[in-house]
Amino acid sequence: MQLQQRINAFSTLGRFLGQFGEENAEMKQDIPFNSEFFFGMKDRLQAAQHHNGWFTPENLRFACKSWSEALSEAHIKTWLSAYTIKDTSPSTVAVIMAGNIPLVGFHDFLSVLISGHRFLGKLSSNDRQLLPYLASYLVAVAPEFEDMIAFSEEKLQDFDAVIATGSDNTARYFDYYFGKYPHIIRKNRNAVAMLTGDETPEQLELLANDIFRYFGLGCRNVSKIYVPEGYDFDPFFKAMYSWKDIINHTKYINNYDYNKAVYLMSGMDLLDNxxxxxKKDEGFSSPISVVFWESYTDASEVRATLAEQRDHLQCIVSIDDIPFGEGQTPRLWDYADGVDTLSFLLKLS
Structure with a gap:
């Protein structure tokens, strides 16, 4: 299967996904195999919502739209232009996926197949509804993929390399079991934002998206902010109000109530809307409904601290880094944990 064929198949998949990025999905006539898969995908999205209470219709639509935009032929070719991809004997790559946000493992799925390797996936129980169905659509578009894609619920066997994503705790087990194979093992990461106090109301509202999208469960969600000494939090909280409807989500508000009670019983000072x-805290990984904050007098000192802690950070959102509002829409070349997945895969050949 030639590289251009793989690119064409994934860009077609992107067009298919784009239909489900809007509130009232309408079937388009110019998408291959749409009549066979459109209504099944709607069913899969509903099943994902019922299976995992964090996978709301809004977040599922956002995931579909984001991946649809990323999978344009132009974006895929821009991504691949930095590499030399040759047709060689494929390896089997076992991919152990997280399940914190919808389709969180899709980039690994894409990377393995676009590089010409075989994909062997082990899905999280929290997110097993969508990817197998999208894989079926991909096979319909390009039947050559049929022997290149497999999913397993059993112990993984007969593979040549591993990509595994989990917590700091599970990473130790991954190291133990898969250390002898070529591997990428990802741990906990968080995003932070650096504010100057000069942000516009529009920028702060975009920051609210970086904080609240997926309820803060993603590794690219902003879980901590750095603010200048004497920072006025009123504009910040005013911007957060754009996400006020989040209080209607039972799982989220239960976390808010619980964390608030625990902190208040411990006598901790909180800012609350x-x-x-x-919560003022030196850590990075805040609980759901909580954002940590620290103040600074010298921005260069914060930069130095973040450089030292880069192994705990997924990204930085600021005027000078990832733009506000784009934390959850990484480009294909914005690799998780800063590890170039495609270079790793191409070295397996």
């Missing part, structure tokens, strides 16, 4: 808690 009735659906988001700000």
């Amino acid at each position: 009735e659906f988001l808690l700000l």
